[in-house]
């Protein structure tokens with residue numbers, strides 16, 4: 064596993080509906096992108112807390128790469144978010160709502176004041192579940208016809224790079240969780256909270272973006288909403304399938320192998 068950089072500056076403002084004709088899916092992805100920097104920072108802290116319990120040097124090196132990759136993703140998405148904000152408008156209120164009560168109030172209180180082993184493991188369970196979600200989204204981006212829907216090269220490069228690395232490190236948080244003795248009940252609590260919290264924020268943010276979008280194709284909304292949860296590789300369906308898959312007691316992220324196009328993409332980046 065290695066850390067790679069995406070240097071796109073998105074100098075030309077990214078249009079609101081950059082994910083092809085599906086304006087709704089574009090807005091869902093716009094909201095998820097706003098959540099990546101805060102969320103990935105949380106993943107890093109959750110894994111870091113347990114890093115000194117890992118003695119295998121290869122595992123330690125992978126933890127460092129995981130942290131490096133998530134830091135790079137955050138920085139690239141911040142640039143993307145600043146660019147798309149020129150098209151969809153200021154979303155500072157949403158960023159405040161997502162990051163301040165959660166990562167600035169609740170999390171420091173829980174980590175420092177309570178500092179219970181069960182709570183620290185729960186943050187790792189949240190991370191492992193969220194990583195299952197991002198790996199599922201990543202896998203679907205490499206499905207036939209999906210990446211071609213992204214209209215701009217710099218945006219496609221951002222998402223392919225991020226998705227390929229999400230697949231590359233999909234086992235990491237899960238393996239740390241198992242290594243430190245995380246059990247099935249904690250893993251399921253992590254699943255319920257991670258998916259519940261993310262779904263709530265994505266719904267709030269997307270609803271706002273749709274309502275304030277002067278060019279939103281309202282007549283297509285019912286079909287887009289149905290497609291979002293039923294069409295193959297659509298983000299809502301992948302979200303639901305990820306829940307079902309993750310509840311299996313013998314689940315492991317490696318059971319879904321990395322897409323060969325993602326491997327090829329990473330090899331291309333290295334050359």
Ligand SMILES: [Fe+2]
Nearest residue numbers: 103133136229
């Ligand atoms: Fe990431």
Ligand SMILES: [Fe+2]
Nearest residue numbers: 133194197229
């Ligand atoms: Fe990740």
